[in-house]
Amino acid sequence: MEFKFTAEEEKFRVELREFLTKELPDGWTGGGEEEGDDWDFELEMRKKLADKGWLTMAWPEEYGGSGASHMMQLVFAEEMAYQRAPGRDQFGTKMLAPTLMIHGTEEQKREYLPPIARGEVQWCQGYSEPESGSDLASLQTRAVEDGDDFVVNGTKIWTSNAHHADHVMVLTRTDPDAPKHRGISFLLADMKQPGVEVRPIINMANNHSFNMVVFDDVRVPKRNLVGELNRGWYVGATLLDFERxxxxxxxxxxxxxxxxxxxxxxxxxxxxxxxxxxxxxxxxxxxxxxxxxxxxxxxxxxxxxxxxxxxxxxxxxxxxxxxxxxxxxxxxxxxxxxxxxxxxxxxxxxxxxxxxxxxxxxxxxxxxxxxxxxxxxxxxxxxxxxxxx
Ligand SMILES: Cc1cc2nc3c(=O)[nH]c(=O)nc-3n(C[C@H](O)[C@H](O)[C@H](O)COP(=O)(O)OP(=O)(O)OC[C@H]3O[C@@H](n4cnc5c(N)ncnc54)[C@H](O)[C@@H]3O)c2cc1C
CATH class of the missing domain: 1.20.140.10 (Butyryl-CoA Dehydrogenase, subunit A, domain 3)
Structure with a gap:
């Protein structure tokens, strides 16, 4: 068996390499996703990559992709990681988007996918809690129905990029009496609203990459429920497969x-x-x-x-x-x-x-x-x- 990229894939790799050589500073050895200039550069690169259509090339065209093959997308991801190049919102492009394509409503896809494809938004992932990590299904953040909204209260932790994020995909408990895996719902929430507080956590390498996020009576419209009510565990698990x-x-x-x-x-x-x-x-x-x-x-x-x-x-x-x-x-x-x-x-x-x-x-x-x-x-x-x- 021979593993070989097609001529088109190899051509694309060369084009991407040339683009990165031009766009990355001389002597670039890689950057982090930290505060300040690096983050500005991250966003600048994201916009350029989006303009090329490369962030989401394997998506269907109607959501901002170009219907390219997954192998082409792999070439992009491989080369970007090898060059340690900034510019991708992994939470949006790699994790949320493919999950929404499987579990989301048409309205959710049309609202949330194009801004990711245009490189305009940053997502973060509100799964882990102070008392729920490996045993994620034990999570306690509550979402209670109130009119057209859910009202969310609880605390998430280790939330990477929350300090930059516009939106969060958040796992919440909507039925506290059901067995733990069956009372969870997957919501899409706006991070820039009253009641969302982001508290920085500095890691052992002295970087600020993750945070604690406190939700205090945060309102999420019911149309932002992904999948069925109380069946969010399965949506969340699909996302984890893409994440890993x-x-x-x-x-x-x-x-x-x-x-x-x-x-x-x-x-x-x-x-x-x-x-x-x-x-x-x-x-x-x-x-x-x-x-x-x-x-x-x-x-x-x-x-x-x-x-x-x-x-x-x-x-x-x-x-x-x-x-x-x-x-x-x-x-x-x-x-x-x-x-x-x-x-x-x-x-x-x-x-x-x-x-x-x-x-x-x-x-x-x-x-x-x-x-x-x-x-x-x-x-x-x-x-x-x-x-x-
Ligand atoms: C750099 C970084 C970024 C992160 N970003 C995010 C993020 O953006 N969003 C988010 O929601 N979370 C994030 N996390 C949290 C991450 O998902 C959790 O830390 C992880 O799931 C482990 O949970 P915990 O820290 O509570 O450890 P615990 O679950 O308390 O585990 C402690 C130890 O016990 C072991 N253990 C636990 N249960 C079992 C079992 N059943 N069988 C065998 N061993 C077991 C674990 O392997 C571990 O060694 C991030 C974490 C890190 C380190």
Missing amino acids: SGVEYSAGTKRTLEELIQFCKDNSRNGRRLIDDPKISRKLADLTVKTEISRLISYQIAWMQSAGLVPNKESSMGKSFGTELQQAVARAGMEILGLYGQLEPDSKHSPLQGRIEQSYMMSVSATIAAGTSEIQRNIIATRGLGLPR
């Missing part, structure tokens, strides 16, 4: 690993090139094999999406394997770079401009966000292998 899919894990890791390999070729210790140390070269070879496996899992997921299937155990496989690999590469990098590896990017002595240090710090949370590795393994075991709960 993606070639980003392997493409980002591939880049870091390539940089590490180059560093080991260019630098010596005790008169010997690092790469000539068999312990190091074997480690790098092993990680290269695993990066390739991670890439192939994500290609399979893209193929499933192109066949109209919702990847489930495959997403959990890709997510757990890809994020554990991110950590393994960062750990190997820290071991190879020695004490200098701990220096932050602003130190002139930090190897690879502190990228391994940053990756080491940031990848800790990768096996927690979007469901921990333990939860992914539970899904693979029960839904994938049919093992008992």
Whole structure:
């Protein structure tokens, strides 16, 4: 079997690369989604990518896409992640949009999809709560019907990008007497309204990327209920499958690993090139094999999406394997770079401009966000292998 991109896909990759070379600052090594200038740049890039029609190219045309293949979309995601390029609202494009296409009403699709395609809005995900993470179905945020609205009260936590968001997809309890999975509804709420309070949380890498969000009598029109009342668990679970899919894990890791390999070729210790140390070269070879496996899992997921299937155990496989690999590469990098590896990017002595240090710090949370590795393994075991709960 030969895995090959079509000539059209390869042509698009070249076009995208040229675009990124032109648009990204000289010497670009990647940015974060932080406050200030970086966020302005994020939005600027988003608009340019949207104008090209690239953010949502696999969507149907009526919602702002161009009906391109999922493999074409994969090429875009892979190249963007490899170049560490900013500009995508993953919550909107990768998670909410495909979920709405399955569970949303026609009115919801027409209202919410085009602004995502035009790169005009930022979404965030209100799932986790202070007492509900892995056991998400135990969530307590209440939504009570009142006329044409729901009135929402409760607290969400670890809400990434809430401080930038225009809208939130929020899981709420609408029937407190039903079994926990059967009393949940999936709502789309406006973040810029009275009663929504966003409290910043600073992570261990000293970045502001997530928040606590408090809802105090927040009104959500009933037309913003996605799927059936009290059946929101299933809508929320579909979204998680899309969230956990993606070639980003392997493409980002591939880049870091390539940089590490180059560093080991260019630098010596005790008169010997690092790469000539068999312990190091074997480690790098092993990680290269695993990066390739991670890439192939994500290609399979893209193929499933192109066949109209919702990847489930495959997403959990890709997510757990890809994020554990991110950590393994960062750990190997820290071991190879020695004490200098701990220096932050602003130190002139930090190897690879502190990228391994940053990756080491940031990848800790990768096996927690979007469901921990333990939860992914539970899904693979029960839904994938049919093992008992
Ligand atoms: C960087 C980052 C970004 C995030 N962004 C968002 C966001 O935008 N929106 C959002 O809603 N949430 C977000 N989260 C929250 C994330 O989804 C939760 O942290 C995650 O689901 C785990 O929940 P918890 O932190 O409450 O841990 P807990 O559920 O308390 O888990 C603690 C430990 O127990 C283990 N465990 C729990 N239950 C089981 C079980 N049944 N079997 C085996 N082991 C188990 C877990 O694996 C873990 O090791 C984010 C988290 C991070 C780290």
